[in-house]
Amino acid sequence: MNGMTIIVKTIASWVKVLIFLFGIYIILFGHLTPGGGFAGGVILASSYILLMLSFGREFVEENLPLPLASKLDCLGAFLFAMIAILGLAFGGIFFVNFLQKYLPGQPLELISAGTIPLSNIAIGLKVGASLFLVILTLSICCKDFKPNTPSDGKE
């Protein structure tokens, strides 16, 4: 699995940065424009999946190993739960928007809406890492099952 032709590799290496930046933008501006953590996380994962399709699985596994992706996934879930528990600690209610009370930002600004951007970042991290993990584990599974099947000599 050495990847595709050089045309695809070149284009993918240019486009991956734009896709990644677009995912970060969607996540960070989730409380102002359409989008949010789920959509942005899917876009982040799709940039890595583009790399996986064009350069092969080993290249992506070197950049973002499976244990690291799993840790990122857990970190996203942990951050989201921590935001909820901080609401319980500071605001008195589970999941209350405590930052909005103490630090009211101007509406339609990037830093506003209290904990909503933080939740978006946590969810984006979680969704991106977990979708990447799904594709990676499925591809590992398919790759490893191939030698067991009797081959006809055709590639």
Next chain:
Amino acid sequence: MAIFYVLLLFMIIAAIIAIETKNLLSSVICIGALGFGISLMFLFLRAPDIAITQIVVEVLGLIILIRATISRDLTFITGDKEFFGTVVSVVIIFVIFLAGVKVFETLPDFGTAIFAETRGAASQTYISEGLAKTGAANIVASVILDFRAYDTLGEATVLFTSIIGATVILRKKAKKLLEEPD
């Protein structure tokens, strides 16, 4: 309130049978009955969306579990189809179709919001006070991450659990263990 105790008793009995029985298929059916009781409970507690989710997950999970348990000894019906059974199923499908037509006649026209115009509806509150209360310009974000953050936590948990299941089932070590003899 008596209906709750009846349902609770029914669910407890179903759960005990599901644990204690030796037959896998009857255990699966008892779990299905338990989930059906839970969804009825949600319906009586006026939480229809959770009831719908519960019944969909329960039915899907039930079908998958039954398929997994009895995949070894699937029984196929051999011989001609009975005329009576065909007539009965066609009549039942026709009755359900007529009921569906009656239901669709009561639906509002496409694009009209019925719940948003009701007085005291939750969506009205979201639209009018969403920006002031949460400070988020995107009303969808303010709903899913502030007003309804519990739902988002549940969805994130579902995603997390499913990823754990996928990575555990598809990992390399399990296949090595399978290949090695005991």
